[in-house]
Amino acid sequence: MNIRVFPDQLGASIYAAALIEATMTRLESPVLGLATGGTMTPVYRQLVDFHKRGLSFAHVTTINLDEYIGLSPEHPNSYRAFMNENLFRHVDVDPARTYVPSGNATDLEKACADYDVIIRSNPVDLQLLGIGVNGHIGFNEPASGLKSNTHVVELTEETIRENARFFEDTESVPTKAITVGLQSILLAKQILLLAFGEKKAQAVRDSVRGDISTSLPASFLQVHPNVTLILDEAAAALL
Numbered sequence: 001m002n003i004r005v006f007p008d009q010l011g012a013s014i015y016a017a018a019l020i021e022a023t024m025t026r027l028e029s030p031v032l033g034l035a036t037g038g039t040m041t042p043v044y045r046q047l048v049d050f051h052k053r054g055l056s057f058a059h060v061t062t063i064n065l066d067e068y069i070g071l072s073p074e075h076p077n078s079y080r081a082f083m084n085e086n087l088f089r090h091v092d093v094d095p096a097r098t099y100v101p102s103g104n105a106t107d108l109e110k111a112c113a114d115y116d117v118i119i120r121s122n123p124v125d126l127q128l129l130g131i132g133v134n135g136h137i138g139f140n141e142p143a144s145g146l147k148s149n150t151h152v153v154e155l156t157e158e159t160i161r162e163n164a165r166f167f168e169d170t171e172s173v174p175t176k177a178i179t180v181g182l183q184s185i186l187l188a189k190q191i192l193l194l195a196f197g198e199k200k201a202q203a204v205r206d207s208v209r210g211d212i213s214t215s216l217p218a219s220f221l222q223v224h225p226n227v228t229l230i231l232d233e234a235a236a237a238l239l
């Protein structure tokens with residue numbers, strides 16, 4: 001694993017955005033695997049800034065990791081709305097080539113299978129990842145077994161508590177989500193995992209230095225040949 005530690009989140013986000021730009025300009029039809037969460041907003045702000053300076057998204061396909069079940073795409077707390085608000089509506093990406101799992105599909109099993117077809121037909125060149133304080137990636141929560149493909153997941157109490165900051169109260173946070181599986185994440189050619197703040201330090205340490213374990217989904221990144229961890233000093237403190 002490559003590990004890059006920055007004094008603060010801004011410097012780290014600019015670095016991440018520059019790596020994304022490099023992939024976008026190197027390839028004719030780049031596929032970006034995108035993530036949501038507070039970690040990602042400064043990265044998307046940088047990409048929007050790069051777009052204002054001439055970086056085009058016209059040839060880009062994006063595939064997001066996850067979505068809450070029960071929220072429509074229009075719901076302000078849906079991950080689709082997050083992506084529209086933070087990136088898509090500010091750049092020239094073709095909306096038809098931006099994929100986010102459908103959290104309000106009537107047939108969720110079919111929605112999962114359809115999403116896997118999208119992933120297999122659009123191999124991800126660069127996957128952006130955050131990490132939960134419990135070591136989840138996407139919404140692959142710690143469990144006795146992990147799934148390889150897109151699936152429905154029950155969110156842990158810890159994740160619900162952590163994500164309540166984006167909602168009015170804890171009760172409004174959906175208890176289930178649809179997430180791409182571990183195999184889909186690990187199939188990406190390159191992975192950037194970003195983590196900031198002391199809250200993430202233990203999960204970062206265990207993911208990098210601990211055993212590979214389903215109780216820490218991010219630890220599976222150890223088997224991937226091209227992962228870069230982009231951290232601030234607080235998140236890197238226990239390494």
Ligand SMILES: N[C@@H]1[C@@H](O)[C@H](O)[C@@H](COP(=O)(O)O)O[C@@H]1O
Nearest residue numbers: 036037038039130131132138139
């Ligand atoms: N499903 C998302 C993850 O994809 C994200 O990486 C993580 C960290 O979120 P944050 O960046 O807000 O700390 O938790 C969320 O629940």
